[in-house]
Amino acid sequence: MSRFFSDRHKGLVPYTPGEQPRDARYLKLNTNESPFPPSPLAREMAGRAAEDLRLYSDPECRDLTEEAAAYFGVSEDEILFTNGSDEILNFAFTAFCDESRPAVFPDVTYGFYPVFAVLNGAPYREIPLREDFSVDVNDYIGTGGTVFLANPNAPTGLALPLSEIERVVAGNPDGVVVVDEAYVDFGAESAAGLIRWYDNLLVTRTFSKSRSMAGARLGFGIGSRELIRDLNTVKYSTNPYNVNRMTMAAGIGSLRDEETFRANCRAIMENRAWTVRELEALGFRAPDSRANFVFARHERAGGRELYLKLKEKGVLVRHFESEQLKDYNRITIGSREQMRRLIGTLRELLKEEI
Numbered sequence: 296m297s298r299f300f301s302d303r304h305k306g307l308v309p310y311t312p313g314e315q316p317r318d319a320r321y322l323k324l325n326t327n328e329s330p331f332p333p334s335p336l337a338r339e340m341a342g343r344a345a346e347d348l349r350l351y352s353d354p355e356c357r358d359l360t361e362e363a364a365a366y367f368g369v370s371e372d373e374i375l376f377t378n379g380s381d382e383i384l385n386f387a388f389t390a391f392c393d394e395s396r397p398a399v400f401p402d403v404t405y406g407f408y409p410v411f412a413v414l415n416g417a418p419y420r421e422i423p424l425r426e427d428f429s430v431d432v433n434d435y436i437g438t439g440g441t442v443f444l445a446n447p448n449a450p451t452g453l454a455l456p457l458s459e460i461e462r463v464v465a466g467n468p469d470g471v472v473v474v475d476e477a478y479v480d481f482g483a484e485s486a487a488g489l490i491r492w493y494d495n496l497l498v499t500r501t502f503s504k505s506r507s508m509a510g511a512r513l514g515f516g517i518g519s520r521e522l523i524r525d526l527n528t529v530k531y532s533t534n535p536y537n538v539n540r541m542t543m544a545a546g547i548g549s550l551r552d553e554e555t556f557r558a559n560c561r562a563i564m565e566n567r568a569w570t571v572r573e574l575e576a577l578g579f580r581a582p583d584s585r586a587n588f589v590f591a592r593h594e595r596a597g598g599r600e601l602y603l604k605l606k607e608k609g610v611l612v613r614h615f616e617s618e619q620l621k622d623y624n625r626i627t628i629g630s631r632e633q634m635r636r637l638i639g640t641l642r643e644l645l646k647e648e649i
């Protein structure tokens with residue numbers, strides 16, 4: 296830390312992204328990227344948009360917003376695009392959290408939430424999950440704060456049914472409830488339709504996972520006009536051109552290619568089912584994942600030990616050091632061939648008796 300670093304941020308411990316090795320020798324199953332390329336239409340439209348890069352991007356994101364509003368069945372002022380969904384989550388902490396409205400989220404969830412809270416000078420309260428990693432929504436009624444729930448949750452993969460999400464939204468009428476649906480396309484129910492009935496609900500989504508566009512940085516939120524207006528106030532106070540031209544065009548292309556999107560989501564869900572069966576046969580247990588990863592622990596082998604051995608063999612998975620999670624590894628679901636290689640490597644390692 297330099298002697299110039301603001302006192303305001305002295306306590307800030309930044310988020311640690313998963314490793315991004317520069318050589319391609321790893322089978323990368325550590326950051327929940329898609330194994331499939333983005334839609335050909337998205338790539339083609341991004342290429343054409345590159346011709347106009349001398350011009351600023353449209354700060355209102357009008358073409359993409361129009362396309363997405365029609366696609367998701369909301370009006371254009373109920374949607375806001377951002378530079379990845381991390382950005383809209385940060386905006387939500389800026390807009391809706393302060394001393395009188397602490398952020399509230401589970402003790403095991405997306406690691407960025409506490410970072411955003413501290414960055415924005417907002418207190419936060421972490422609510423323990425049940426023993427089996429599930430969220431008890433009774434703990435989220437009348438919180439007096441701004442609730443953040445990832446659904447499906449990370450890194451567990453467990454999803455709450457829509458009725459339970461609705462109980463949380465209805466149970467906090469004087470606070471915003473943010474439902475982070477980064478993984479919703481892999482088999483969970485979206486709460487986006489509820490914005491009709493609740494003015495305190497913000498649903499955030501991303502093109503990073505199910506639309507194979509992590510490197511393009513495109514996320515968005517769906518919520519009431521008033522919430523979207525507040526988030527726009529934050530956006531126009533930080534970076535009005537937060538979504539670049541190529542990404543905007545790729546986003547439109549992706550939404551117009553429903554077939555690629557559906558086929559890719561289906562393939563991930565099938566590969567997930569296959570992987571879970573194979574893992575269980577090897578002595579692993581994993582909560583019922585609705586995401587493009589599984590969170591698995593072995594009956595004998597330690598989590599950290601497995602992570603290191605897999606890395607030695609060229610397979611990268613994500614390991615978390617905390618006491619609660621250290622027996623597990625989060626494994627991204629890739630193509631069937633990648634999953635076969637994962638299982639083959641694990642079978643060898645477990646034979647070697649680690």
Ligand SMILES: *Cc1c(COP(=O)(O)O)cnc(C)c1O
Pocket residue numbers: 378379380381382405445449475477500501502503509512513514
């Ligand atoms: C990946 C992820 C995000 C953010 O992804 P972006 O690439 O910034 O859109 C948000 N929430 C959760 C739970 C995630 O896993």
